[in-house]
Amino acid sequence: MLVRISVLLGAECKEEASLELEEGATVGDAFRRAASLWSSKWPAGFYDRDSGDFYGTLMVNYRHASMGDPLADGDSVVLLPSMAGG
């Protein structure tokens, strides 16, 4: 199953790849693969490397998603820092 994963750090795509994942893989599987590839460059408050906690927003095909959600072939997963307002 081929899933596209993008990490947006402030509007622009900073990292992007098509990942081959096993059938039945979840958003969490895709997330962990992205973290193993790129997390050394992610800003503080986005991902805690010690605990593995992610403090941004997860989206699949631009809909909010959670780690346990299943992925389908061709899905696009987006990780982004949480929005702020006032």
Next chain:
Amino acid sequence: MACGYAGKILYVDLSGMRHWAEPLDVGLSERFIGGSGLAAPLLFKEAPPGTEPLSPDNALIFLTGPFTGTMIPTSGRHCVVTRSPLTLTWGECDAGGHWGTALKRAGWDGIVVRGRAEYPVYLWVKDGHAEIRRADRVWGMDVYDADEALRTETSRDAVTGLIGPAGEKLVLLASIVFDGRDARVTARGGPGAVMGSKLLKGIVVSGTGPRPSAHHQKSLDQDLKARLPEIVRGGKALNEYGSANGVTGAEFSGDLPLMNWRKGSWPEGAAKLSGKAMAETILTGKFFCGACVIGCGRRVAVKTGRWAGVDGAGPEYESLGTLGSLCLVDDLEAVAKATELCNRLGLDTISTGSAVAFAMECYEKGLITKADAGLPLEWGSGEALVTLVEQMGNAVGLGAVLGRGVKRAAQEIGGLAPEYALHSKGLELPAHDPRAYYSSALSYATSNRGACHLAGLTHIFERATVMPEIGVESPMDRFTGEGKGRMVAAAQNVMGVMDSLKVCKFGLFAGITVTDMARWYTLLTGRETSPAALIAIGERIFNLKRVYNVRCGFSRKDDTMPDRILTLRRGEGGAARGLPPLGEHLADYYEARGWSEEGIPTRETLERLGLDGF
């Protein structure tokens, strides 16, 4: 009366020391929903364009929306509408907390205050009963102390909306603070000064009635039960680290304002002001507004050191971006202290931080001296920040000048000071840089209350948020003007609907959609609607606010942004190269709105929207 509404508004005439109830106009509620939408025709009637903002003739309108008081997520909100003394435009603010819910449960949709009392008073609303009481004992007290005193005098379960010394002294940046120490604030444009001009210290509300029932209660309950888990999930980051979690991401993308909008990058400073830094140092708890399942509120305390004694609501993203990064202050405890002073004294953190940054630049350029300020105003100085906030809240020293807002302060200081005063229509810019998200320039320039990020919240659509209901199917390129005029107009219409129903804008980050809102509106009120129909009401609302401004003399000449934003590149960081092309966008925007080249809604547009009577 449709479900969701209490059906009546409390009118208060402080000059005559009298009050009375009037039924809510059902027809108006159908055409303008509630909240700041419904406040638009009310302001036309109660304080017509041209009304002197600090005169007894101005009206101060507090309104809930039909969702307020229900269990619809993030709906525990209300608005305050008046003619702004800072900008002289339509003035509108929105706050969460529990005051709006208490008012609705007391049996009121809103309160309209006019006139001026002869001595300081507060309004005590206990369910259907209202009373104007003397406030001499609390006049002069800061908000936290007055909250304690008035809840002791009335009911510990009551919720307060209060001004601090800033409002009493008619500081033009004065706010109204709700919920005491868990401060939720209507801040922008100086509503606290209007309240102070009426000698009204506060409105204390206790509502013990039931929550409003829904027309289709069972279906609404089922709908909410099905949607809530996803909204809770979507709001997890906000719950975990508060809106402050946005600081590092905003710095990374070039969105966080730095050094009075002159610097491009500051990762080390942003990390010290982040939600994570707050959680690891001064955070003591979280709080939720009424009916919220996200809970972005922060409680903080500083127990030792220079700023010991801080204990209450912590700084939000906007406060960190203005009192902090805009002044290059990376001392989180100093920013927490400045935030608490703003809450206690009753000041808008955004405008206050902007005024401090302006003063620091004037000091750097020799327009303000150490003797003027009482201390050196070096960039990054927590001491200077806190001192100036205290001066502004008490209207003393240099703070008395800064408290009139950067536009007026620059005129008084003279020289090149107006170049350092960043505002639109006299309202200081919020903490999102239009050079990072081009649509923000247009959105700020055309916002009815002056530079405001919440009136359009358009930068989210140039990042990762989609809204198919307005044609944004995938995120837009943040550095182009393509399609932005239409998008900004549509987004402003949606935000007007949210401000009328009463839904928190953070709900969008958690996945609440316009389609959700339309469905909930129908299930609650029994009024059939659709996303498109709601957005059409949003267009009517936005245009009526614009007409108010046009009648006050505003037009295209005022739909501007500061030169610094349009001509000075950040130079480094995530938005190093961008300059928003406001002029191009403006023409597209006026066309999308059906306005003339001068930015005036045409007769056809007003007729189409049913506004020709205004």
